[in-house]
Amino acid sequence: MKLKIFxxxxxxxxxxxxIKDKTIKKVLLAFGLTAVVFIILILAFxxxxxLPFFFKGDGIDFxxxxxxxxxxxxxxxxxxxPMVLGTFLVTLGAIAIAxxxxxxxxxxxxxxAHPKIRETLKPLIxxxxxxxxxxxxxxxxxxxxxxxxxxxxxTTRLNALTGSIMLAVMxxxxxxxxxxxxxxxxxREMKEASLALGLSKWDTIRGVVLPAALSGITAAVILGxxxxxxxxxxxxxxxxxxxxISFDMLTSxxxxxxxxxIEMGEVPFGSIHYHALFAVGIVLFAITFVxxxxxxxxxxxxxxxx
Amino acid sequence: xxxxxxxxxxxYSLLRLSxxxxxxxxxxxxxxxxxxxxxxxxxxxxxxxxxxxMMSGGIFPMIIGTLSLMVLTMVIALPxxxxxxxxxVEYAKPGRFTDAIRLAVHNLAGVxxxxxxxxxxxxxxVFLGFGLSLISAAFTLAIMVLPIVIASAQExxxxxxxxxxxxxxxxxxxxxxxxxxxxxxYALPGMLTGSILALSRAAGETAPIIMTGAAFYxxxxxxxxxxxxxxxxxxxxxxxxxxxxxxxxxxxVFGAILVxxxxxxxxxxxxxxxxxxxxxxxRW
Numbered sequence: 048m049k050l051k052i053f054x055x056x057x058x059x060x061x062x063x064x065x066i067k068d069k070t071i072k073k074v075l076l077a078f079g080l081t082a083v084v085f086i087i088l089i090l091a092f093x094x095x096x097x098l099p100f101f102f103k104g105d106g107i108d109f110x111x112x113x114x115x116x117x118x119x120x121x122x123x124x125x126x127x128x129p130m131v132l133g134t135f136l137v138t139l140g141a142i143a144i145a146x147x148x149x150x151x152x153x154x155x156x157x158x159x160a161h162p163k164i165r166e167t168l169k170p171l172i173x174x175x176x177x178x179x180x181x182x183x184x185x186x187x188x189x190x191x192x193x194x195x196x197x198x199x200x201x202t203t204r205l206n207a208l209t210g211s212i213m214l215a216v217m218x219x220x221x222x223x224x225x226x227x228x229x230x231x232x233x234x235r236e237m238k239e240a241s242l243a244l245g246l247s248k249w250d251t252i253r254g255v256v257l258p259a260a261l262s263g264i265t266a267a268v269i270l271g272x273x274x275x276x277x278x279x280x281x282x283x284x285x286x287x288x289x290x291x292i293s294f295d296m297l298t299s300x301x302x303x304x305x306x307x308x309i310e311m312g313e314v315p316f317g318s319i320h321y322h323a324l325f326a327v328g329i330v331l332f333a334i335t336f337v338x339x340x341x342x343x344x345x346x347x348x349x350x351x352x353x
Numbered sequence: 354x355x356x357x358x359x360x361x362x363x364x365y366s367l368l369r370l371s372x373x374x375x376x377x378x379x380x381x382x383x384x385x386x387x388x389x390x391x392x393x394x395x396x397x398x399x400x401x402x403x404x405x406x407m408m409s410g411g412i413f414p415m416i417i418g419t420l421s422l423m424v425l426t427m428v429i430a431l432p433x434x435x436x437x438x439x440x441x442v443e444y445a446k447p448g449r450f451t452d453a454i455r456l457a458v459h460n461l462a463g464v465x466x467x468x469x470x471x472x473x474x475x476x477x478x479v480f481l482g483f484g485l486s487l488i489s490a491a492f493t494l495a496i497m498v499l500p501i502v503i504a505s506a507q508e509x510x511x512x513x514x515x516x517x518x519x520x521x522x523x524x525x526x527x528x529x530x531x532x533x534x535x536x537x538x539y540a541l542p543g544m545l546t547g548s549i550l551a552l553s554r555a556a557g558e559t560a561p562i563i564m565t566g567a568a569f570y571x572x573x574x575x576x577x578x579x580x581x582x583x584x585x586x587x588x589x590x591x592x593x594x595x596x597x598x599x600x601x602x603x604x605x606v607f608g609a610i611l612v613x614x615x616x617x618x619x620x621x622x623x624x625x626x627x628x629x630x631x632x633x634x635x636r637w
Contacts, residue, residue, distance in 0.1 A: 068527040072444060079440030081433050082457040082503065085496050089464060092475035151371030159368060168372060170625055175379050177550070177621040179557025181586045182386065182610055185593050189603075190385055216378050223375070249361045270463075277465025279560035284594060304467045304560070311474070311564050328471045332464065339463030343456070
């Protein structure tokens with residue numbers, strides 16, 4: 048084997064290896080670019096299928112109309128406002144529950160909990176993150192909605208509050224794991240300096256650790272919100288899906304994601320209704336894109352700080 | 354001073370309570386699902402076809418559908434994800450170009466699953482003409498889990514110490530020889546465990562497959578990847594919300610959820626344990 052190699056002219060052998068290396072580099076570059084290609088594909092197909100709606104249908108009514116009634120035989124209306132409001136309120140409710148609990152839990156895990164408790168809690172949180180959304184949705188539909196109904200005597204059996212609570216549980220793992228990372232990456236010296244100056248442990252957490260970790264915690268919350276806005280199955284099964292404008296958390300609401308999931312199966316391909324659903328997809332994509340972008344920026348700033 | 358102590362005590366208790374909330378949420382959820390579904394699980398339930406409008410019989414075609422969807426998704430996502438990660442960690446030079454790729458991966462991770470469904474419908478089902486089929490759903494899910502595969506593969510590659518690479522390069526290996534023989538063997542276990550998490554995500558995802566090929570009811574197993582298929586999460590959704598007799602199908606739904614949870618949670622558990630094992634094994 049060795050002899051064979053040395054029998055080759057040295058120049059050629061080197062060149063073959065060199066060419067092979069260059070080729071592989073190019074192939075890997077092609078693979079590296081796939082993520083970019085897929086993002087462009089998503090954008091392209093949302094626009095290809097969504098933009099025709101604005102040519103064929105009523106683009107102004109889409110953004111300002113307060114009625115979503117695509118199956119009306121006389122005048123089908125495609126106003127996205129009820130769904131934007133539904134998404135907004137359900138997400139807001141989820142934030143109100145998940146942010147205090149999530150941040151509290153991450154402080155507990157990072158600063159207070161005994162290492163043994165932390166080692167048991169962290170896998171449990173990962174399990175919570177691994178449960179499929181359709182399971183959460185089923186739980187909300189069958190069990191949680193009955194509890195809410197007993198407790199609050201809700202207007203409709205499935206309502207926004209049920210969706211909010213379930214979404215909050217789904218957001219928690221993201222918020223907890225990311226903000227715990229943020230809290231733990233605050234330099235030890237800062238804490239020690241504060242303790243050495245005679246501050247109590249809680250004063251140190253509140254006055255030194257939390258302000259230092261704030262941008263990281265913010266990014267964690269924003270990412271949790273993005274997940275909540277984009278979540279489909281849970282809200283689809285929990286909120287009752289009535290596309291009406293209402294600010295009562297105990298009535299049925301419908302989100303943008305649920306609208307696409309419910310109606311896409313029934314629309315004729317290429318109809319105005321079909322394009323309208325892709326237009327809803329464009330709005331949804333734009334919202335989550337902006338939120339993720341902001342979260343990425345905040346996270347980057349936090350990482351550069353420490 | 355005493356008041357301050359009491360205040361701290363209250364705050365600590367509240368923080369502990371929020372930790373307890375997580376445990377309770379998980380316990381309640383699992384308890385209800387397990388107690389609802391455990392009575393339904395039997396060999397017959399797992400291996401027979403549904404009968405009588407799915408009010409009786411088993412969930413065999415859904416299980417097979419979900420498993421084949423998982424396998425196909427990973428066959429597509431794994432090579433793309435691992436090679437992307439190798440490029441990003443080993444080859445990419447810092448700069449705008451690489452930043453753009455990282456930004457794309459980051460944003461791909463944040464796209465809502467239903468939007469992936471729209472992509473699958475527009476691109477694979479209609480544009481490429483795959484139709485409502487297993488292959489359309491698998492491609493859609495593969496793109497969806499790609500950021501997870503890339504992220505875990507990157508983490509595994511970065512964990513290999515730099516001096517391994519430098520040693521190989523100093524002895525005259527080319528970049529690829531170094532990567533292939535001195536980096537990949539140590540990174541591969543980490544890559545695979547991270548991919549198990551991606552796989553479990555694909556198994557439980559419902560929204561994208563609604564639009565790309567999951568069927569409510571098929572009397573036979575799909576024979577080709579261009580057929581529609583039945584899948585556990587989609588059947589759970591349809592049976593729970595659109596069945597003609599919701600009460601009568603409930604036991605089947607509970608059983609299906611328990612099976613889905615077992616599949617997903619087992620994979621999660623394996624991934625977590627394997628990850629902790631390899632983190633300890635290779636401490637450089």
